[in-house]
Amino acid sequence: MHAPTNIVVQKYGGSSVADAAKIRLVAARVARTVRAGKKVVVVVSAMGKTTNQLIDKARLISASPSRRELDMLLTCGEREAMALLSMAVTEEGLEAISFTGSQAGILTNDRHSGARIVEVRPFRIEDELDRGRVVIVAGFQGVSYRREITTLGRGGSDTTAVALAAALRADYCEICSDVDGIYTADPRVVDAAQLLEAISHDEMLELAAQGAKVLHDSSVEFARRSGIALWARATSKDGGGTRIDFQPERDRQVAGVTGQKQLIRVKVRGGAAVEHALQIIEAASIPLTHLDLEGKELRCWFTIADVPDWTAVKARLEQVLGDDVDFGEEGAVSLVGQGIGSNPALINKARQTAVGAGVPVEAVSVSPLRITLWCEPAMVDPLTRALHAAFCE
Numbered sequence: 001m002h003a004p005t006n007i008v009v010q011k012y013g014g015s016s017v018a019d020a021a022k023i024r025l026v027a028a029r030v031a032r033t034v035r036a037g038k039k040v041v042v043v044v045s046a047m048g049k050t051t052n053q054l055i056d057k058a059r060l061i062s063a064s065p066s067r068r069e070l071d072m073l074l075t076c077g078e079r080e081a082m083a084l085l086s087m088a089v090t091e092e093g094l095e096a097i098s099f100t101g102s103q104a105g106i107l108t109n110d111r112h113s114g115a116r117i118v119e120v121r122p123f124r125i126e127d128e129l130d131r132g133r134v135v136i137v138a139g140f141q142g143v144s145y146r147r148e149i150t151t152l153g154r155g156g157s158d159t160t161a162v163a164l165a166a167a168l169r170a171d172y173c174e175i176c177s178d179v180d181g182i183y184t185a186d187p188r189v190v191d192a193a194q195l196l197e198a199i200s201h202d203e204m205l206e207l208a209a210q211g212a213k214v215l216h217d218s219s220v221e222f223a224r225r226s227g228i229a230l231w232a233r234a235t236s237k238d239g240g241g242t243r244i245d246f247q248p249e250r251d252r253q254v255a256g257v258t259g260q261k262q263l264i265r266v267k268v269r270g271g272a273a274v275e276h277a278l279q280i281i282e283a284a285s286i287p288l289t290h291l292d293l294e295g296k297e298l299r300c301w302f303t304i305a306d307v308p309d310w311t312a313v314k315a316r317l318e319q320v321l322g323d324d325v326d327f328g329e330e331g332a333v334s335l336v337g338q339g340i341g342s343n344p345a346l347i348n349k350a351r352q353t354a355v356g357a358g359v360p361v362e363a364v365s366v367s368p369l370r371i372t373l374w375c376e377p378a379m380v381d382p383l384t385r386a387l388h389a390a391f392c393e
Contacts, residue, residue: 046077155216
């Protein structure tokens with residue numbers, strides 16, 4: 001635990017800065033934090049659906065756009081949001097300045113469309129905070145050691161915020177969105193989902209990695225390594241939410257349930273084919289969600305949103321592997337909690353719950369903090385509701 005610095009990092013998602021009125025509300029919230037005696041660094045995502053709209057424009061030009069050029073295009077969204085929010089904070093009577101990821105000192109490796117932060121040099125931010133300014137930083141982006149503009153992949157603005165909080169030794173980091181915090185399941189899917197007051201880094205990391213959209217897994221990993229207290233809060237409120245940094249006491253072993261509907265599955269048969277497939281996957285830097293390798297058969301899964309040039313990668317796999325590879329789309333629902341994956345009774349209860357709900361389970365995989373049931377994408381929501389009722393209600 002480090003000495004208080006009075007620095008707070010706040011991250012606002014795209015829905016929180018979707019239009020001018022919402023940007024003004026965020027600026028007012030930032031101003032209240034400053035007037036409470038805090039030095040504030042704000043990280044913003046692109047406004048509303050801007051990123052999706054930019055991707056759609058790229059697809060009109062190319063079915064498989066260059067990752068480098070896609071990074072150049074997509075970083076425009078966060079730059080728009082940071083500049084507008086800086087103007088809005090100035091209208092609140094405060095001094096503000098906006099920085100791109102590279103100006104803020106976010107240094108990454110040289111992978112496009114999913115770079116990893118390797119170092120943060122927040123010297124300019126520290127100078128501006130000392131001058132009494134609010135610093136607005138474009139999330140989701142950085143600069144590689146080759147001076148290439150890079151993006152951090154899905155949820156990259158969360159990662160930017162936590163990385164900056166760690167580098168600045170901030171008192172805490174807020175991830176602000178249109179939901180109140182972390183729930184036991186997605187409230188849009190499960191009406192009985194309950195708000196969690198607290199959750200451990202490890203459990204949150206599993207939930208995020210298995211599809212929970214409130215936080216991105218790499219941001220939670222940064223928070224765990226750096227010891228930063230992380231809060232998931234609603235933009236519309238100044239307090240409350242879920243604290244992510246310690247293991248709370250709870251009556252049940254399961255922390256929550258989360259599902260993924262659009263997982264691409266790649267199945268490869270044959271020893272030589274498996275080696276070639278792994279080489280192609282490595283060259284394409286595909287972030288895998290799961291991987292099973294047994295004998296001469298490989299199965300791996302990933303989210304298509306993580307691979308913007310999937311059309312080209314798939315064509316390469318087909319060209320090299322021919323009939324030894326096939327592709328499919330699957331769904332998965334995961335229960336997350338301390339020690340549940342080593343508890344045979346809970347594993348069997350999860351499987352029986354699926355049977356009782358009429359959901360055919362194609363496979364079950366476990367880790368110490370997770371039980372995952374594989375099913376058809378259309379059955380993800382019904383299975384999520386059934387498992388939540390059995391384990392969390």
